[in-house]
Each structure stands twice: as C-alpha cells, then as structure tokens.
Amino acid sequence: MPQCYSEALPEIAVSSHEENVWWLQQQHPEQVIKQLEAWRLADSVDISLLTLTIQSLISTLPDLNSRYLFSDEGDLCKYRLDGWYPCLEFIRLSSGEVEAALAALHGSPWDSASQPPFKVFIIHVEQEVILALMSHPILGGAYCPGGLVARLRDEYAMQAPHHPSLEMTSLSIKPDTPISDLANDRTGNTERDRLALVLLDEFRIALSSPDMTLNDDFFDFGGHSLLATRIIGKLHSHHGIECRFNDFFESPSAAALAKKVVLNGSPQQILSPAVENTCQQAPLALAQASLWRAYSAHDFGTIFNLPFALEFIDEVDEAVFLQAFTDLIKRHPSLRTTFHVQEGRVFQRIIPVEHLGQYQWCWHSVESGGSSLASEAAYQFDLSRELPIRVRFIRDAASGRQHLSFLVHHLVVDEWSINLMMEELARAYLARAAGQAPTWATPARDFHGFARQQAEQGIHPRHLAYWTSMLQGAADERRRNARSEGQGSIAAQWLELRLEQGSLDSLYAFARRHDSSLFNLMYTAIAVSLHxxxxxxxxVIGTSASGRTDPAFFDTVGYFTTMVAHRVEFDEQGSFGSLLRTVTRTINDSMSYADIPLEQIQQGLGMTAAEGLLFDVYIQIHANNALNGRLPAAAGEGIRYRQIDPDKTESMFGLQFEIMEDVLEGERRVRLVITYNAERYDREWVEALCTVLNRLFALMTRTGTSECRLVDLALQQEA
Structure with missing residues (x-):
C-alpha cells in the first residue's frame, strides 16, 4: 500500500455498498459501468467562474476525491485526498474528435488506488465548450452526474448572483464502439454481451442496486411494471434499443433480455427543458380533455378528488414540510394551474411562482380546528380560481399524532406523479431541515409542453385501430346484466381483502413461473372468479396505463394516465395457466398503444356518451405505494408515515378492484380493496365474490393449479 496515504491521511470507514462495488470492479470490471453525461455550454458561461465552482464542489464533497486500497492485512481501506486538481481536467479537441473522445472516457478503466471516482472535463472545441462529468458506481446514486450538475448550477449562481445562469444543453454519448458493429472487443464480449451491460446499467440505476449482476432478476430487486416502462423508454431514447414489455417479463435479467432486444437505429437526442413561459397557456392533453368531459358530466363535483391522507408516527416539523411542498409546487407547474372555458374551448393556465402568495392552499394544524380528513376529502374545487391542491395538517384528538390531508384534483396528477412527488418531497424536506434549498438532478419538463405537443399531433390512427379491432363485438355480460337499476348512480361502498404473507409469497412465485406479474395474476384471478x-x-375489463410514451416527461408531474379496456374470453376446457399467459401477453402488448383515451376508443366503436363506459369492472394496482414510508432526517431513522385509507363513497365503476402493494418496515404486503356501486351490487354478493377469490388464491399454493382446466376449478365449494 502506498505509504503516502497511510502516513498522511486518516483511514475512512468503507460502507458495504463501496465494498461490494470494489470487489465487483476487481473480479468483473466489464460489469461496472461508469456514468458519463455531457453538456454544451452557452456562450454566456464564464469558464473561470465555472472552474471556481467545480473546485468548491469537490472541496465540499470530499468523497469525490477518495481512493481505495487493499491492505496487507486483507482489508479494504478508504482515504480522502486534499485538493481538487485530480478531479478536473482541461482538454482541447477539434469538433470531429468529440464523440470518440467522450466514448473513450466512458469506457476507460478505473484504478481505485490512484484515480478519483469522480472527474470533470472542460473540453474546448473550436468555437464552443463542453462540460462532461463522470462518476464511478462506487460513489452510489447520490453522486450521479445529473445530481452533481444541479449542485453546480446552484453554486455557480451563488458565486455571481448577477451573472447569467449556467445554461447547458445535454449531449448524447454513444458507446466507444458502435454496438451494431461489435464482434469481439478486448474483454471478449460479443454484441449481446455489450447489450447486456447496457441493460444492467439501466437496471442498477432504476433500482438503486449497484451490486446487481447480469443474471439477477429485475423483479427480485423490487422492480415493477412502472419501472419497466421507464427503462424501456430510456433504452429507446438513450441507446436506440427496442424492447417489448412481454420480453421484459419473460426474460427479466440483463443477460436474458439482451438476447431479445433489437438495436433499432441511433439514440434520440433528449432536449433540455425550455424555460417556463408563464404568459403562455396550453390546451388540455388528450387524457385531460376526456377527464374534463366526464368531470363536466358529473356537474364538476367531487368524483375526481384524490383525497390522500397520512398519519405521521413521528413528529414532523410542519413549517419545514410545507416549505418543502412549496418547492414541489414551484418545480411542477401543473400543481399551480387553473382551468378556464372560453367560447366552448377549455384551456389551462400556469400561475407564476411570484403570484403563489395570492393563493391559500396549505394550513398548519393550529389553523385546522373544526376540519377533518372527511371534510377535506369532500371539498369542491373551483379550478378557475384556486390551486388544484390542498395540504392541511390536522392534530388527531385521540392519538395526538399529526394527520395530513393531501387533496389534489385528478386533472393535474396521476399515480406515477404521486410517487414522484413523494420521492422529491423527501429530498426537499431533508434540504429544508438543514436550512438549504433542494437541488434537483435535472429540471422537470413542463406538462403543458406535453399537452401542446399532443394537441399538435392528434390521435394516432394506427393505435386507435389496434383498440377498435381488439374490442369490436365484445360482449361485456357484467355490464349488460347489471344486477339492478341505478345505472346513473355513483354512490359506492367498499371492503378490503388482505392476503396473508405465506399466500402472498406463493402468488409471487406462481406469477414468476409464468413470466407474469402480481397484477396480471390477480387480474386473471378476478376475471375467473367473476366467470x-x-x-x-x-x-371486458378496464384498467389504467401510464400514458407516458415520451421518456422526456418521465419526471414530470401531470395527468398522463389513460383508461384502457381488455377483452377476456373464457374457454372452459383451457387451463388456468394458459389463460394467465394470454392475459399477460394481451396487457403487455397493449402498453405500446396506451396513448389513446378510452373516450376515443368508444367513439371508434360507434358508442355514444349516453351508453356510459365500455366495461363494468375496473382493476388497477398501486405498486410500491409511496404513501407509506419515511421522511429522511439528518440524524436517526427518519420520520415515519403511513397512509390512511379514505372512506370511498363514490365511484364511476360498477366494481373496482385496487391492488394495494405496500412495503412496510422492509416487508412487502398486499391488500385488495373492492369498491362497488351500492345500488347495483349488494354486500352479500361482493362477500361471496371474495370467498371465491380466496379459494382460488389458496389453490395457487398447490401444485397442478396451472394445468387445471377452468371447468375443473372448484371455487364455489370447499376446495
């Protein structure tokens, strides 16, 4: 071990993450892929000021200049070096050399004993300057280039507050050897091996699991369909790789999936978000427009309220929390949007940040006397005059704990947005608790830009034809044979079905054996039980799809979600396993066409608005529910919170099944919440349905259920 380190510098404790990555680097360096991002700097950027900013960043975060050595005693040791200069390099290139140089930097080997795990390159290229940041996975997700450049922007602005901001345009970086031209590189990897490494890198980033290997199962590390959607989008946009949802579920390891993906052209250029123009207004996005018409049909009532509620197990600083929530409202313009109708045309308008003080949207618990979670949930928005969001703390009289009512109108958020907001709220709370403003890896794309983009493009005719062809002539007997009158009523009641841990483990195992997901399995079980x-x-069963077909908007809060419908046909002589595979393929194949609102599909089928929905049964999953978790704290284990289920009294659907997948204290739990139209279904019938479902779930713990014919499934008598 070099004596200069051991004598001059104190040894730093090595985390388990650092140790795992270091060992992987030694044994399989081809599996440890560095992150490299690059930006073209605007002419207004002061390079001298930028250099000082970089020096300050490296001095503030000493881990960026650390070294890792293996001692004579067989221990991994970590040291931090003083000074910033090993982490900064100036390069001068011609314009034709940039692409190859960036790719070479990305693929260069790393020596943990002599090189820092982070490096900044300022590249002078004739008439322009490029900034590149490279970090090694040993640093963990907190030190990714995108997150560090956000800190650079803030520090740059603080160094010279009257100077123009640090304006940067993202550049696409290709591998050092074109994937499509690979035969065998110096490590012996074939083309598919290289593709597998690209996939593995995306898996690790999405799951925050740098120790994943090529043969690890994506779903075993906490992966789910929403994350799969994100990865598939990034593969297409960043790497030019086409991946089908069914292939992802059938081959959920990087090594296996690499054999099925297709290299289909060059990566797309992801443009940096434009600066928000608060003077502009926007049309409604396609899904928003459909929701608005349904909202209007229900007299602009409370049916599209999303009344989330949390119980804080530990005391939370309400002022800090609401300040952090303000950061989210400033970051995401959809949360400060009003809606207006002019000459029959509906449009949305952004409230400028500087005008937020004119709107009341949050309350401390001392201001909430006489308020309750129920009264907040029943609040009727005037979306033309107020923010579409209300956040109120209420002190529970019985327990003394703080409850939080988080009411938001569905027109501005979907479930993906809620999970995103909770992740960002945790980051903002930690920063505000330390007296700092939060920093973001990248600016969030403006949802209103997505709405304008959709308005220009219109309905995709081939995607619409996919749905009308699949659903033409479908006979939804549940819808046609509604159990009683009351078709126009939205009054609802609900009950809950909990799955025991042993049963849940069996269901996950059953789904994986059939290259399926928990959602697809429970969807199939519900359909079979109704049959x-x-x-x-x-x-015909309705469900939701993310609607986020453009990866540029994955980190945008807004209403993208579409309702889609799938046709399930029952062959009594067919097996349960065969039906599960059919349902899985149908749902996964349809995801590429899920940008079409259900309203447009029904019109394409010749249905009128007076006929209502195409289906009576609606099934959705709330995967990895972010409304159960912890707010991080500088010390201790953080501030724990749990979701309080709302009392469901209204529903658009005859039968709605919500699969609630939670992770509490490291343990995965699943509940099935069933909401039913109170005038069309009686509780006795719904409880009978639960009994049938429970019997089917029990059968899945036994061998042979997959091959069992539907006609032989004994569900209405003791199995």
Missing amino acids: KLDGLKEI
Whole structure:
C-alpha cells in the first residue's frame, strides 16, 4: 500500500455498498459501468467562474476525491485526498474528435488506488465548450452526474448572483464502439454481451442496486411494471434499443433480455427543458380533455378528488414540510394551474411562482380546528380560481399524532406523479431541515409542453385501430346484466381483502413461473372468479396505463394516465395457466398503444356518451405505494408515515378492484380493496365474490393449479 496515504491521511470507514462495488470492479470490471453525461455550454458561461465552482464542489464533497486500497492485512481501506486538481481536467479537441473522445472516457478503466471516482472535463472545441462529468458506481446514486450538475448550477449562481445562469444543453454519448458493429472487443464480449451491460446499467440505476449482476432478476430487486416502462423508454431514447414489455417479463435479467432486444437505429437526442413561459397557456392533453368531459358530466363535483391522507408516527416539523411542498409546487407547474372555458374551448393556465402568495392552499394544524380528513376529502374545487391542491395538517384528538390531508384534483396528477412527488418531497424536506434549498438532478419538463405537443399531433390512427379491432363485438355480460337499476348512480361502498404473507409469497412465485406479474395474476384471478360466480363467457375489463410514451416527461408531474379496456374470453376446457399467459401477453402488448383515451376508443366503436363506459369492472394496482414510508432526517431513522385509507363513497365503476402493494418496515404486503356501486351490487354478493377469490388464491399454493382446466376449478365449494 502506498505509504503516502497511510502516513498522511486518516483511514475512512468503507460502507458495504463501496465494498461490494470494489470487489465487483476487481473480479468483473466489464460489469461496472461508469456514468458519463455531457453538456454544451452557452456562450454566456464564464469558464473561470465555472472552474471556481467545480473546485468548491469537490472541496465540499470530499468523497469525490477518495481512493481505495487493499491492505496487507486483507482489508479494504478508504482515504480522502486534499485538493481538487485530480478531479478536473482541461482538454482541447477539434469538433470531429468529440464523440470518440467522450466514448473513450466512458469506457476507460478505473484504478481505485490512484484515480478519483469522480472527474470533470472542460473540453474546448473550436468555437464552443463542453462540460462532461463522470462518476464511478462506487460513489452510489447520490453522486450521479445529473445530481452533481444541479449542485453546480446552484453554486455557480451563488458565486455571481448577477451573472447569467449556467445554461447547458445535454449531449448524447454513444458507446466507444458502435454496438451494431461489435464482434469481439478486448474483454471478449460479443454484441449481446455489450447489450447486456447496457441493460444492467439501466437496471442498477432504476433500482438503486449497484451490486446487481447480469443474471439477477429485475423483479427480485423490487422492480415493477412502472419501472419497466421507464427503462424501456430510456433504452429507446438513450441507446436506440427496442424492447417489448412481454420480453421484459419473460426474460427479466440483463443477460436474458439482451438476447431479445433489437438495436433499432441511433439514440434520440433528449432536449433540455425550455424555460417556463408563464404568459403562455396550453390546451388540455388528450387524457385531460376526456377527464374534463366526464368531470363536466358529473356537474364538476367531487368524483375526481384524490383525497390522500397520512398519519405521521413521528413528529414532523410542519413549517419545514410545507416549505418543502412549496418547492414541489414551484418545480411542477401543473400543481399551480387553473382551468378556464372560453367560447366552448377549455384551456389551462400556469400561475407564476411570484403570484403563489395570492393563493391559500396549505394550513398548519393550529389553523385546522373544526376540519377533518372527511371534510377535506369532500371539498369542491373551483379550478378557475384556486390551486388544484390542498395540504392541511390536522392534530388527531385521540392519538395526538399529526394527520395530513393531501387533496389534489385528478386533472393535474396521476399515480406515477404521486410517487414522484413523494420521492422529491423527501429530498426537499431533508434540504429544508438543514436550512438549504433542494437541488434537483435535472429540471422537470413542463406538462403543458406535453399537452401542446399532443394537441399538435392528434390521435394516432394506427393505435386507435389496434383498440377498435381488439374490442369490436365484445360482449361485456357484467355490464349488460347489471344486477339492478341505478345505472346513473355513483354512490359506492367498499371492503378490503388482505392476503396473508405465506399466500402472498406463493402468488409471487406462481406469477414468476409464468413470466407474469402480481397484477396480471390477480387480474386473471378476478376475471375467473367473476366467470365462475356468474357463468360469464367473456368480459371486458378496464384498467389504467401510464400514458407516458415520451421518456422526456418521465419526471414530470401531470395527468398522463389513460383508461384502457381488455377483452377476456373464457374457454372452459383451457387451463388456468394458459389463460394467465394470454392475459399477460394481451396487457403487455397493449402498453405500446396506451396513448389513446378510452373516450376515443368508444367513439371508434360507434358508442355514444349516453351508453356510459365500455366495461363494468375496473382493476388497477398501486405498486410500491409511496404513501407509506419515511421522511429522511439528518440524524436517526427518519420520520415515519403511513397512509390512511379514505372512506370511498363514490365511484364511476360498477366494481373496482385496487391492488394495494405496500412495503412496510422492509416487508412487502398486499391488500385488495373492492369498491362497488351500492345500488347495483349488494354486500352479500361482493362477500361471496371474495370467498371465491380466496379459494382460488389458496389453490395457487398447490401444485397442478396451472394445468387445471377452468371447468375443473372448484371455487364455489370447499376446495
């Protein structure tokens, strides 16, 4: 071990993450892929000021200039070096050399004993300057280039507050050897091996699991369909790789998936978000427009309120929390949007940040006397005059704990947005608790830009034809044979079905054996239970799709979600496993076409608005529910919170099944919340349905259920 380190510098404790990555680097360096991002700097950027900013960043974060050595005693040791200069390098190139140089930097080997795990390159290229940041996975997700450049922007602005901001345009970086031209590189990797490494890198980033290997199962590390959607989008936009949802589920390791993906052209250029123009207004996005018409049909009532509620197990600083929430409202313009109708045309308008003080949207618990979670949930928004969001703390009289009512109108958020907001709220709370403003890896794209983009493009005719072809002539017997009158009523009741841990483990295992997901399995089980209970030959079931077809908007808060419908036909002689595979393929194949609002599909089928929805049954999953978790704290384990289920009294659907997947204290739990139209279904019938479902779930713990024919499934008597 070099004596200069051991004598001059104190040894730093090595985390388990650092140790795992270091060992992987020694044994399989081809599996440890550095992150490299590059930006073209605007002419207004002061390079001298930028250099000082970089020096300050490296001095503030000493881990960026650390070294790792293996001692004679067999221990991994970590040291931090003083000074910033090993982490900064100036390069001068011609314009034709940039692409190859960046790719070479990305693929260069790393010596943990002599090189820092982070490096900044200021590249002078004839008439322009490029900034590149490279970090090694040993640093962990907190030190990714995108996050560090956000800190650079803030520090640069603080160094010279009257100077123009640090304006940067993202550049696309290609691998050092074109993937499509690979035969065998110096490590012996074939083309598919290289693709597998690209996939593995995206898996590690999405799951925050730098120790994943090529043969690890994406779903075993906490992956789910929303994360799969994000990865598939990034593969296409950043790497030019086409990946189908079914292939992802059938081959969920990087090594296996690499054999099925297709290299289909060059990566797309992801443009930096434009600076928000608060003077502009925007049309409604396609999904928003459909929701607005349904909202209007229900007299602009409370049916599209999303009344989330949390119980804080530990005391939370309400002032800091609301300040952090303000950061989210400033970051995401959809949360400070009003809606207006002019000459029959509906449009949305952004409230400028400087005008936020004119709107009341949050309350401390001392201001909430007489308020309750129920009264907040029943609040009726005037979306033309107020923010579409209300955040109120209420002190619970019985327990003394703080409850939080977080009410938001569905027009401005979807479930993906809620999970995103909770992640960002945690980051903002930690920063505000330390007296600092939060920093973001990248600016969030403006949802209103997405709405304008959709308005220009219109309905995709081939995607619409996909749905009308699949659903033409479908006979939804549940919808047609509604159990009683009351078709226009939205009054609802609900009950909950909890899955025991042993049963849940069996369901996950059953799904994985069939290259499926928990959602697809439970969807199939619900369909089969309805088939058995009422003798259905086929059914149309509604569900939700993310609607986020453009990866540039993955970190945008807004209403992208579309409702889609799938046709399920029952063959009594077919097996349960065969039906599960059919349902899985149908749902996964349809995801590429999920940008079409259900309203447009029904019009394409010749249905009128007066006929209502195409389906009576709606199934959705709330995967990795972010409304159960912790707010991080500088010391201790953080501030714990749990979701309080709302009392569901309204529903657009006859039967709604919500699969609630939570992770509490490291343990995965699943609940099935069933909401039913109170005038069309009686509780006795719904409880009978739960009994049938429970029997089917129990059968899945036994061998042979997959091959069992539907006609032989004994669900209405003791199995």
